[in-house]
Amino acid sequence: MNVAEVTAKAEVLLEALPYIQDFRGSTFVVKYGGSFMDDPDPTMRTRVAADIAFFAACGINVVVVHGGGKAITRAMEASGLKANFVNGLRVTDEATVAVVKKTLDEIVNRDVCEAMSSANAKPKGLPGDTVLVCEKLVLDDEGNAIDLGYVGDVTEVKVKLIKKEIADGFVPVISPVAEGYDGKPYNVNADLVAGRVASALRARRLVYMSDVPGLLANPADAASLISTLKISQVEELKKKGVIDKGMRPKVASAVRALEEGVQRVHFIDGRLSHSLLLEIFTDKGIGTEIVQG
Numbered sequence: 001m002n003v004a005e006v007t008a009k010a011e012v013l014l015e016a017l018p019y020i021q022d023f024r025g026s027t028f029v030v031k032y033g034g035s036f037m038d039d040p041d042p043t044m045r046t047r048v049a050a051d052i053a054f055f056a057a058c059g060i061n062v063v064v065v066h067g068g069g070k071a072i073t074r075a076m077e078a079s080g081l082k083a084n085f086v087n088g089l090r091v092t093d094e095a096t097v098a099v100v101k102k103t104l105d106e107i108v109n110r111d112v113c114e115a116m117s118s119a120n121a122k123p124k125g126l127p128g129d130t131v132l133v134c135e136k137l138v139l140d141d142e143g144n145a146i147d148l149g150y151v152g153d154v155t156e157v158k159v160k161l162i163k164k165e166i167a168d169g170f171v172p173v174i175s176p177v178a179e180g181y182d183g184k185p186y187n188v189n190a191d192l193v194a195g196r197v198a199s200a201l202r203a204r205r206l207v208y209m210s211d212v213p214g215l216l217a218n219p220a221d222a223a224s225l226i227s228t229l230k231i232s233q234v235e236e237l238k239k240k241g242v243i244d245k246g247m248r249p250k251v252a253s254a255v256r257a258l259e260e261g262v263q264r265v266h267f268i269d270g271r272l273s274h275s276l277l278l279e280i281f282t283d284k285g286i287g288t289e290i291v292q293g
C-alpha cells in the first residue's frame with residue numbers, strides 16, 4: 001500500500017471520530033428489515049451484523065428489532081394459509097398468529113442472532129411478547145375502524161428489561177410480537193415496534209433497513225431518492241400514492257417516533273455494503289432522513 005492509500009484510510013477513520021465521540025453512551029434502534037434479510041447472499045446479513053458490532057464497540061447502545069414478513073408468508077403458504085395485507089399490515093387470524101410467532105421467534109430471531117454472533121456482536125434474542133404489551137389494533141393510520149384479527153398496537157415497552165440486557169453487555173434482538181391484555185400473542189408490524197421501542201428508550205437514532213435506497217418519489221425508479229423528508233410533506237405524498245404499501249407503517253412510525261422525542265430517523269438500503277456505518281458515521285448520509293418541520 002502506498003502513502004496516499006494509507007492516508008486515505010486514516011482519513012476515513014478520522015471522519016468517524018467526532019461521531020464516535022458524540023454518540024458514545026447514546027441509544028440507537030435498528031430495524032433489521034425483513035426484505036433484505038431474505039436475500040440468498042448470506043454476506044449481506046453478516047455485513048449489517050458487523051456494522052452493529054462496530055457501533056457496540058464504540059459504546060453505542062444498540063437495540064435491534066427484526067422483521068420477517070417474507071419468511072412468515074412462506075411459512076403460511078407451507079401451512080396452506082393465504083397471506084392478505086391491508087395498508088401494509090397482515091390480516092392475522094388465530095392460525096396465522098401461531099405461524100407468525102413460531103417463524104419469528106424460532107427461525108428469524110435465531111438467524112439474526114447467529115449473524116450477529118458471527119460478527120462478535122453479543123446478541124440476546126428476546127421474543128417480543130416478553131418485553132412488549134399491546135392492545136388489539138382497532139384503528140388504521142387514518143383513524144378509521146379496522147379489524148385485522150390478532151394484530152396489536154404496542155401500549156407498553158418493558159424498558160427496564162431491555163436496559164438490563166444492555167447493561168449486561170448484550171445487543172437485544174426483539175421480534176415483532178406483543179402480549180395482549182388477554183395474555184395471547186399478537187402480531188405487530190416490525191416498523192411500528194421499532195418506533196415504539198425507540199420512543200420508549202429515548203433513542204437518538206432510529207434506522208430502518210430495507211431493500212430500497214430509501215423513500216423514492218417514484219418507487220419504480222431507484223434514482224428518485226428523497227434525501228430529506230419533512231413531517232409536513234407526508235400527507236401529500238400519501239395522497240399521491242408515493243407513500244404506499246410497506247412504506248405506510250414505516251413512515252407513520254417514523255413520524256410518531258420523532259414526535260415522541262427520537263432525534264433522527266433514517267431509511268437506508270440494507271443491501272448496500274455497510275450502509276448502516278456510512279449513514280451514521282460519515283458527513284453525507286446515503287438514504288432518506290426524516291426530520292421535524
Ligand SMILES: Nc1ncnc2c1ncn2[C@@H]1O[C@H](COP(=O)(O)OP(=O)(O)O)[C@@H](O)[C@H]1O
Binds near residue numbers: 035212243
Ligand atoms: N415510495 C416508495 N419508496 C420506496 N419503497 C416503496 C415506496 N412505496 C412503496 N414501497 C415499497 O415498500 C417496500 C419496503 O417496505 P417493506 O416491504 O415493509 O420492507 P421491509 O420488510 O424491508 O421493512 C419496498 O420494497 C417497496 O416495494
Ligand SMILES: CC(=O)N[C@@H](CCC(=O)OP(=O)(O)O)C(=O)O
Binds near residue numbers: 033066068152188
Ligand atoms: C401486523 C404485521 O403486518 N406484522 C408483520 C410482522 C413482520 C414484519 O413486519 O416484517 P417486515 O419488516 O419484514 O415487513 C407481518 O406479519 O408481516
